[in-house]
Amino acid sequence: MRIIKSGLQTTIQDAGRYGYQRFGVIVSGVMDQMAYRIGNILVGNQGNEASIEMTMKGPEIEFEEDALITITGGNLSPTIDGNLIKLWRPIYVRAGTVLKFGGCTSGCRAYLAVGGGIDVPEVMDSRSTYMRAGIGGHEGRALKDDDCLKLCKPGERSNEILKLLKDPDQPYVESDWSSASEWSTEESDENIIRFIPGREWSLFTQESQEAFTGEEFQLTPQSDRMGFRFKGAQLQLSEKIDMISEAVAFGTVQVPSEGNPIILLADRQTAGGYPKIAQIATADFSKVVQLKPGEKVRFKKITHKEAEKLFIEQEEHVQQIEQGISLKLREGGYNG
């Protein structure tokens, strides 16, 4: 496929680069794991195939060969031939078709998954772009106008879905079967983000703990794939402490001395030395990464057990989608 226009920040990502953090190599990978995983399932991919992640302003892409695609995550108004196309469902696109993205109507990050995945070399077991080190993805950088990307050979399941949808007389065919509309950001409830108290939670003043759970925090424009910075009540420790750097995870909420919380995300450093007030529940990661600068959130404290339960429910949901597709294919009635 050819990138006619690259959009604001369009990169190739997969589930992330694990196993190299001890060398200081960050995990990278997609910001919205759920949108990415469901995308892969919908096009029949069965592993960590690479997808395209786009933010706020999506790209314009010409398909040079027939492909099976799906768009998941935030709604950046994708169109083909001027028609809006639907999210969260497999779509057949004929060679020569151009996919464009318009304004951002919900969320801000979308994923384009393709049957077979994007063909870029694996670097340290992952195809994710790690821009600062210039590795992974397409030449270690965000996509530019006129980049050409190859697709990997689609697997059996992708071919099966493609065959069911394919109509060479049409530039594209959407499946009338959709998955996972509840993952659609349009339907997510208010911006309430659930968290477990972090390792240094009890070292924050009572007022700071109450402010963190009671007041609104606003996402600032100084936010990127490394972390989201929020503005709101100033969070302070009861007394200054000397922290020794240790591992930080996706969703770790650090508070530097100026008092504004930062949620660490896909491109976070491997280790950090700021006090951790909280850790966002994995089940709410998708909600966090779809926030736009200026949006406000409230943080809600839950127990570790509740977070685990939410995690397991979310995994069961992904499994149901996978089983749903298997069933459709077995019935041979994908499109009806």
Add this chain to the structure above:
Amino acid sequence: MNYELSPLGDAAVIIQLGTDISLDTHHAVRSLTRYLEDHPIPGTLDLVPAFTSVTLYYNPIQVQDHNDHDSQGEHSPYESMCKKLHNILERFEPSSEKEARTIEIPVCYGGELGPDLEEVADHNQLSVDEVIDIHSNGDYLVYMLGFAPGFPYIGGMSEKIATPRRDDPRTSIPAGSVGIAGSQTGVYPIETPGGWQLIGQTPLKLFDLDQDPPTLLEAGDKIRFKPISLSEFKELKEGQS
């Protein structure tokens, strides 16, 4: 062995092995990391050794033990993981450290490659040569890698040359730059912005994808800085590419 387990969210556990940066704790961290690499607990995604802790990332679904119920009759992946870790840690004896490697890092001090060397000297009321002498005569230990690929957190720099970070961080520091920040010293493996006082540069690549592992240094390595001239620097740099 003394240890403490605590969750880092719903998919990781921090194994705390000490409270201070010390050689004993460092050996315990290294030793446990090696053990968990050689005897992986099913569901482990990644291990991140740090100064006083090892963090284990896991997939809760793979760790969930359906025979293991908590008081509410639920299967708690964290509790299953902790149970497995307790079994290991209660009888764990840190093994004797492998013979540590000593890696020599040639550094061309001062000039364009070390633009802050004089400032470091002035700050500590030393001559430039004294700073070089002190920096290149220390016994350094790599406690952990982090921050950037191959970036070493090194202990062992003399307080005599400690210098606060620059007030105006540079927007771009070349790869290989050797710097001082407070009482730490380190080498930037890749080009990055930063506020460290730059005293020199090494021609060695600290991060090289063509090598396996991709980093020159590993936690546990001893390192020595060796002063070299600008012409030696150029020669070595040439030989690298």
